[in-house]
């Protein structure tokens with residue numbers, strides 16, 4: 001693989017939200033279904049429940065669940081903003097807001113209200129197969145699109161796989177240029193590696209919050225699982241020196257806290273002591289550095 005190709009690889013997180021019954025699960029399954037799809041049971045214990053991953057030659061799509069929306073929908077809506085939901089959504093690279101092609105009601109509006117404005121959101125109008133005359137979709141699309149500045153509007157039929165390729169193309173635009181975060185081939189039996197990245201990501205998010213642009217990426221460079229210990233070497237790739245400084249903090253204090261918390265979570269989850277090293281690297285260099293590329297699995 002050449003540097004040129006590497007630098008165009010994209011990988012990121014996609015949250016699918018919408019009121020019950022609009023077809024989120026069907027859409028998810030169709031998006032990842034026929035292709036490489038992995039769902040990790042362990043993943044469900046964390047903030048970013050990963051529902052599935054699909055990797056093709058130039059993109060890794062990581063679909064994440066937003067528990068508040070999916071399972072405790074009513075509670076989440078009745079309460080003030082559910083922090084978990086917001087955090088999950090805010091840390092997504094792109095959000096798919098799914099609606100049913102012929103209905104937009106109060107419940108849809110409430111979900112929309114919970115979507116942070118700063119995250120690009122694609123309006124996905126599902127079940128278009130139910131609409132006989134496609135012209136009827138126009139006024140509906142206009143009505144809903146007036147409610148928010150959507151990054152794109154894509155009518156689909158999840159069931160019939162109509163326009164899913166187009167949807168994927170739209171999603172891809174909003175995923176950052178990153179090396180793949182998860183190895184598509186061994187992610188099922190190495191879900192711990194997978195979770196290690198998630199845990200670190202979550203801690204960074206918690207400790208840096210809104211300060212840090214969502215362009216940082218956690219890459220697990222080495223993961224050694226032994227019977228009595230687990231060694232994890234992670235790199236946090238950021239865009240700028242300033243971002244690096246935000247994560248490291250004064251005299252390295254922030255990174256220390258991030259590392260300690262991440263390590264404790266991993267120990268709890270993996271059931272063994274964990275040795276964790278986290279390095280923060282400015283990403284602009286990774287694509288043209290051969291040694292760096294090898295570290296991310298590009299030979």
Ligand SMILES: Nc1nc2c(ncn2[C@@H]2O[C@H](COP(=O)(O)OP(=O)(O)OP(=O)(O)O)[C@@H](O)[C@H]2O)c(=O)[nH]1
Pocket residue numbers: 018019020021022023024025026027070126127128129130156157158159160
């Ligand atoms: N006609 C039609 N029906 C669809 C389409 N996509 C999903 N459905 C149907 O809509 C119903 C709800 O689909 P789900 O995928 O379970 O919806 P969901 O949004 O995940 O629902 P919750 O899990 O309750 O949040 C099912 O009966 C699906 O078969 C579509 O593109 N066209």
